[in-house]
Amino acid sequence: MATAPKVSKTDGKNNHDAADEQADKEQQEAIEQIDEVQNEIDKLNENASEEILKVEQKYNTLRQPYFQKRSDLIGKIPNFWVTAFVNHPQVSALLNEDDEEALQYLSKVEVQEFEDIKSGYRINFYFDQNPYFTNDMLTKEFHLNDTGDPSSQSTPIKWNEGKDLTKKTNNGNKGKKRSHDDQESFFSWFGDHGDAGADELGEVIKDDIWPNPLQYYLASEIDEETGGDGDDDLDDEGNFDEDEEGEEDGEEEAEVEGEEEDEEEEG
Amino acid sequence: MATAPKVSKTDGKNNHDAADEQADKEQQEAIEQIDEVQNEIDKLNENASEEILKVEQKYNTLRQPYFQKRSDLIGKIPNFWVTAFVNHPQVSALLNEDDEEALQYLSKVEVQEFEDIKSGYRINFYFDQNPYFTNDMLTKEFHLNDTGDPSSQSTPIKWNEGKDLTKKTNNGNKGKKRSHDDQESFFSWFGDHGDAGADELGEVIKDDIWPNPLQYYLASEIDEETGGDGDDDLDDEGNFDEDEEGEEDGEEEAEVEGEEEDEEEEG
Structure with missing residues (x-):
């Protein structure tokens, strides 16, 4: 970094006269x-x-109340959430084959912002009875403590014997072989508290999927359509506005003045 | 990307019975x-x-009115803006030696958000009469057009003969040799409209310096102090809150819910 060009001031440091001192005082x-x-x-x-x-x-x-109503309606559609997740490019990248099977039991997702929005959020995942674990709800929660440091906590998953998808050397998965380069499980995320301040999956679910999960669910319906399964109940997708609605959560505008992130990356 | 696991539906496509059709209809x-x-x-x-x-x-x-009052007071302090710029790590990196000399004539900076904040902002740079150019004000303006595309425009700089700092092969700079690896000039920014949607310098000035330029000006005062020039008018910097005030513009909170940027980088 260059030094300050306050030439007039530093030059005169040893022979201040009254006028200099007056100017210094005024400044x-x-x-x-x-x-x-x-x-x-x-x-x-x-x-x-x-x-x-x-x-x-x-x-x-x-x-x-709209989120509640939406949840009730989503409950009528089998595999809604696993389909939305699979159709989301970033989330999909985090899912292996076993994860997708386990997520077919995911019946409900809830995102809760804490009353003081600054202090964090929680995502609840409700599961039907399933062969993998005994929890009926898994949750991961992000918050800032009093000193502003981010942290996260989550529900320990009670895996059934031999069903722990977070163990790469899992052999109890009957009939299924996991390849050597099998990726880490989606469920490992619950135990990963390494980057609570910028949890990628948490933020994708909160900011991208939660504002409009239907668009991701429908992406697969449309794929199936064009795949030609002969079922055209859903070919009128003109009914659904698909113009990047995930971006339209209420806080979008407020960002216009607050785009410090880019700068901090340079710093 | 994995395919959607909508097994029940696609399996049954060729032998729909009444119950299946009823379920499809309900979904x-x-x-x-x-x-x-x-x-x-x-x-x-x-x-x-x-x-x-x-x-x-x-x-x-x-x-x-506070910005106006602040501008008036800043006008009483010679070299305020060049000092603030030189002390800002990112801006400083954009300044070569000639830029620093020219910026000693920068008497006033103004950031104006357009009435519809979403639509953009303008930064005005007021200059005293100087040997470099004849403009008394240079401005760069960023806006979104009706289709949401960003663009920028700026004042053409009326350089005096041989004084154009944006020309690397400038030879008219009496007594000063520019080294071969001399960086691009700060003033080139005015003519650069390549990334109006995320203009780095524009956003640093608007979001980081403008909310609190004093902290950057003072950073140099403190450096001079510890440099031991014997002038301790300013050693009571305890008067000045220097806890990252640049981050505290009013829109900071609103970002908490809108951190889509990170995700988009992955997409």
Whole structure:
């Protein structure tokens, strides 16, 4: 980094005359006044943040009954969630064959933002009775502690004997051989608390899938259509707006002024 | 990508019985109802965005008189802006020696968000009379057009003869030799419209420096202190909150729910 070009000041350091000192004093006063003005600006910023948070909380509450209704409807569609996950490019990349089988028992997903949105969120995965584990709900939760550090916690999975999909050398999977380069299991994510501040899968589910899971579910329906299975109940997909709705969650606009991420990557 | 595990449906495609058809019909109805619910959620999201935009606009207006007052005070401090720029790690990296000299004539910086914040911003750079160019103001402006595509435009710089800092082979710079590996000039940025959607310098100035330029100006004052120039007018920096204030612009909170960027990089 280059040094500050405050030539006039540093040059005169050993022979200050009265005029220099007066100028220094005036500058110092100006700096203190700027600091006061800055404090006022900071207060306004805090107030703005609080108001925006209240708007977000209000709409989170308003959205709840619709999310509930959506969950009830999704419950009528077998394999809705596993299909949505398989059709999401990033999530799909995290699923091996065994994961997909186990996720056929995933009956309900819930994303909960904590009351103080800044402090985190939780994702609940409800499972029907299944051969893999005895939990009927798995949850992973992300939050910031009082010092602002991110952390996560999750439900320990109670695997049935020989069914632990997170163990690569799993031999109990009757009739199924896992290839040597088999990828890590989706379910390993529950035990991975290494990057709670930027948990990729958590954020994809919260920000991309949860705002509009139907578009990902339908992506497969359309694939099946064009695959020519003769069932054209669903060929009127013109009914469904598929224009990147996942991007349209309520906070999108607010990002326009807050795109610090790019910069921090350079720093 | 794995295929959708909708086994029950595709298996039965050639021997639908009445029960199958009834189940298909119910699922199709559920999908249509989910789509309706989704439309309601989308409407709520749009309303939330509008309300958040209004809050941001309100606070932008409330901040204006403080920004004006801050500009007036900054005008009393010689070399304020060049010092702040030189002390900002990312901006500093864009400045060569000639840029730093020219920027000593930069008397005022203004960041203006357009009324519809989504549509863009402008940065105005006011210059005292200087040997480099005849403009008293250079501006660069970023906006989204109606189709949402980003673009930028800027003031053509009226360089004095032989003073064009954007020309690497500039020979008119009396007594100064530019080394062969001399970096591109800061002023080239005005003519660079290649990445208007994510203009790095524009966003650093708008989101990082503009919210609190004093912290960057002071970074150099403190450096000079510890450099031992014997002038300790400013050793009481305890007066100034330097805890990353640049991050505290009003929209920070709103980002918590909208961190799609990371995901898109993977997609």
